Amino acid sequence: MYSQGLLGANTETEETPEFLAAFQARIDREEKIEPNDPMPAAYRKTLIRMISQHAHSEIVGMLPEGNWITRAPTLRRKVALLAKVQDEGGHGLYLYSAAETLGVSREQLTEELLSGKAKYSSIFNYPTPTWADIGAIGWLVDGAAIMNQVPLCRCSYGPYARAMIRVCKEESFHQRQGYELISSLAEGTEEQKAMAQDALNRWWWPSLMMFGPSDTDSQHSDQSMAWKIKRFTNDELRQKFVDATVPQAELIGLTMPDENLRWNETKNNGQGGYDFGEIDWDEFWQVVKGHGMMNKDRINARRKAWDDGAWVREAALAHAEKQSNAKTAAKTAA
Amino acid sequence: MAESQQHLQAAVLQIADDHLILGHRLSEWCGHAPMLEEDLSMPNMALDLIGQARHLYAYAAVLEGKGRSEDDLAYLRTDREYTNCLMVERGNTDFAHTMLKQLYFAAFMKPFWSFVENSSDSTLSSIAGKAVKEISYHIRHCGEWVIRLGDGTDESAQRMQQAVDALHPYTEELFWCDDHRQACIDDGVLPAEHVVRPQWQTTINAVFDQARLSTPEVTFPLLGGREGKHTEEFGFLLAELQYMQRAYPGAQW
Ligand SMILES: [Fe+2]
Ligand SMILES: [Fe+2]
Ligand SMILES: [Fe+2]
Numbered sequence: 170m171y172s173q174g175l176l177g178a179n180t181e182t183e184e185t186p187e188f189l190a191a192f193q194a195r196i197d198r199e200e201k202i203e204p205n206d207p208m209p210a211a212y213r214k215t216l217i218r219m220i221s222q223h224a225h226s227e228i229v230g231m232l233p234e235g236n237w238i239t240r241a242p243t244l245r246r247k248v249a250l251l252a253k254v255q256d257e258g259g260h261g262l263y264l265y266s267a268a269e270t271l272g273v274s275r276e277q278l279t280e281e282l283l284s285g286k287a288k289y290s291s292i293f294n295y296p297t298p299t300w301a302d303i304g305a306i307g308w309l310v311d312g313a314a315i316m317n318q319v320p321l322c323r324c325s326y327g328p329y330a331r332a333m334i335r336v337c338k339e340e341s342f343h344q345r346q347g348y349e350l351i352s353s354l355a356e357g358t359e360e361q362k363a364m365a366q367d368a369l370n371r372w373w374w375p376s377l378m379m380f381g382p383s384d385t386d387s388q389h390s391d392q393s394m395a396w397k398i399k400r401f402t403n404d405e406l407r408q409k410f411v412d413a414t415v416p417q418a419e420l421i422g423l424t425m426p427d428e429n430l431r432w433n434e435t436k437n438n439g440q441g442g443y444d445f446g447e448i449d450w451d452e453f454w455q456v457v458k459g460h461g462m463m464n465k466d467r468i469n470a471r472r473k474a475w476d477d478g479a480w481v482r483e484a485a486l487a488h489a490e491k492q493s494n495a496k497t498a499a500k501t502a503a
Numbered sequence: 504m505a506e507s508q509q510h511l512q513a514a515v516l517q518i519a520d521d522h523l524i525l526g527h528r529l530s531e532w533c534g535h536a537p538m539l540e541e542d543l544s545m546p547n548m549a550l551d552l553i554g555q556a557r558h559l560y561a562y563a564a565v566l567e568g569k570g571r572s573e574d575d576l577a578y579l580r581t582d583r584e585y586t587n588c589l590m591v592e593r594g595n596t597d598f599a600h601t602m603l604k605q606l607y608f609a610a611f612m613k614p615f616w617s618f619v620e621n622s623s624d625s626t627l628s629s630i631a632g633k634a635v636k637e638i639s640y641h642i643r644h645c646g647e648w649v650i651r652l653g654d655g656t657d658e659s660a661q662r663m664q665q666a667v668d669a670l671h672p673y674t675e676e677l678f679w680c681d682d683h684r685q686a687c688i689d690d691g692v693l694p695a696e697h698v699v700r701p702q703w704q705t706t707i708n709a710v711f712d713q714a715r716l717s718t719p720e721v722t723f724p725l726l727g728g729r730e731g732k733h734t735e736e737f738g739f740l741l742a743e744l745q746y747m748q749r750a751y752p753g754a755q756w
Contacts, residue, residue: 231542235534239527242747242756243574244557247530248550254533255546262539275539300747300756358754470535478537480662481598484655491654 182207196397201327204270212396216326217271219398221278224264225289227257228282229467233297234306242300246350250303253343260336267328283472285459292375294461301354301361301368307347309369309376309414315340316410317380320400348417355421362422369418370426377445378453380407386450412442510686511624512566513586514693516576517684517729519559520587523577525608526552527744528595537598544644548605551637558630565626578748582741583731590673592728592737599659599666602648607670609641610706611677611699618694627692646710653714660715667711668719675724677703 202208231254241247265275281287292310321333354365381403393399418425429446436442529549536542560573595601616638619631652659678696687693
């Protein structure tokens with residue numbers, strides 16, 4: 170079905186056992202798979218799903234932070250936030266381009282987002298009521314995104330791996346900037362400190378949910394690991410994130426909203442790590458299914474931008490057509 | 504402070520306010536543009552404008568010599584104390600209005616900064632050196648859009664002409680010259696009207712010609728911003744802009 174969208178190329182591959190074994194052998198040799206290489210339909214489909222979900226997340230992710238651009242408290246913060254949100258748009262653009270190498274158009278993917286068919290990261294269905302949320306998002310959400318994405322820089326699909334290398338550099342800058350923002354609140358007045366703690370309380374659990382369902386419940390993991398699309402399981406990445414982030418909170422005097430959080434020496438093969446409380450998977454699935462506080466607002470905002478912009482896109486096409494007609498006419502005349 | 508310095512401070516503040524308010528309006532688009540490419544371009548231009556505003560406020564604060572910061576000037580004045588021209592505070596309305604507003608402003612700032620780059624004030628001339636390159640891109644980008652929309656579909660042509668009809672009466676204020684501005688012109692720091700107007704007109708005519716737009720006759724230019732007399736929507740813009748500074752006085756961010 171995706172092959173219909175492919176720009177002229179024939180993606181029909183007969184998936185004989187020999188072909189599948191040879192494909193797996195390439196993956197095992199750490200060769201990169203490139204757009205014109207034959208690949209199993211399921212590999213293509215998995216990548217389209219992952220890359221497009223990632224692209225949509227970047228685009229929808231512009232909204233909760235964009236919410237504070239006009240209210241940023243200083244010019245320095247305003248400029249930094251505007252640049253950050255713009256970076257996310259740039260990530261969306263690279264990722265849609267990476268998805269296009271697999272034969273789907275950006276337009277098609279956009280329609281799937283607007284119709285509610287495509288998924289994006291559920292974290293962006295939480296609201297940003299205070300300025301401290303901008304710090305919490307940079308620190309935790311970009312931080313969790315990096316944990317997920319650094320291994321994707323070695324993903325077997327070349328265009329995705331290369332896009333991730335560029336994206337990860339910027340995400341780690343966002344993470345540091347977000348942590349610096351929330352640190353300055355934590356060092357500020359009582360009101361500012363309370364604002365920072367409140368933001369952490371609201372964003373901590375949803376950030377842990379960003380790694381997806383527990384390994385025992387994840388439907389996509391095994392095959393994706395074999396194809397080296399994914400390198401670590403959801404739970405492994407979640408644990409890394411907890412271990413990296415808890416000391417950062419302690420350093421600035423903020424408290425993680427989890428009474429079951431404690432150091433466990435025996436974790437991570439004896440290197441130690443944090444035990445943490447049970448994630449509210451019911452909340453996770455409710456938000457995934459569209460019942461979060463901001464799900465409808467996010468899609469409505471994207472749809473409004475798209476619909477309100479239709480006349481602009483049509484005009485650009487009409488103008489380009491007039492220009493090329495004029496050129497053709499000039500050539501014919503000459 | 505010396506009289507000439509007072510004039511310069513007031514004139515710099517006018518330009519700073521223009522840049523901040525126009526950049527602020529443009530930033531309202533971020534995440535809501537008609538296409539992803541414009542979700543990158545509009546914040547890009549907003550970043551240029553707000554970046555220039557920061558340099559200008561910092562300089563105005565130094566000239567003032569009262570120990571105020573760029574943020575004190577940007578965030579902690581009352582509406583009557585902002586002296587931006589009215590055009591930059593007008594709402595975005597639609598993409599046609601936005602691109603045209605940017606073009607009108609950029610077409611003015613290009614010859615303005617080109618002059619200032621070679622003027623006797625070293626702080627301003629160094630701001631101008633960077634700004635003149637940035638603003639040239641704004642003219643190209645927004646000018647291309649005005650042409651595409653003006654010479655696109657029937658709907659876009661109609662919207663583009665409506666934008667011209669709505670915004671053209673505000674353009675005269677770009678050339679506003681009060682005692683402050685005049686003193687800076689006399690000192691050779693800022694350009695006189697006859698330096699910038701012909702170039703502004705040439706840029707606009709060239710774009711309008713390709714865009715098939717006609718310029719309305721303006722019998723009553725809309726003025727007031729330079730004297731702190733603003734439109735109704737300006738108070739709402741300030742309410743958003745100043746919200747955090749007003750809600751948490753004295754806090755560091
Ligand atoms: Fe991103
Ligand atoms: Fe991302
Ligand atoms: Fe980011």
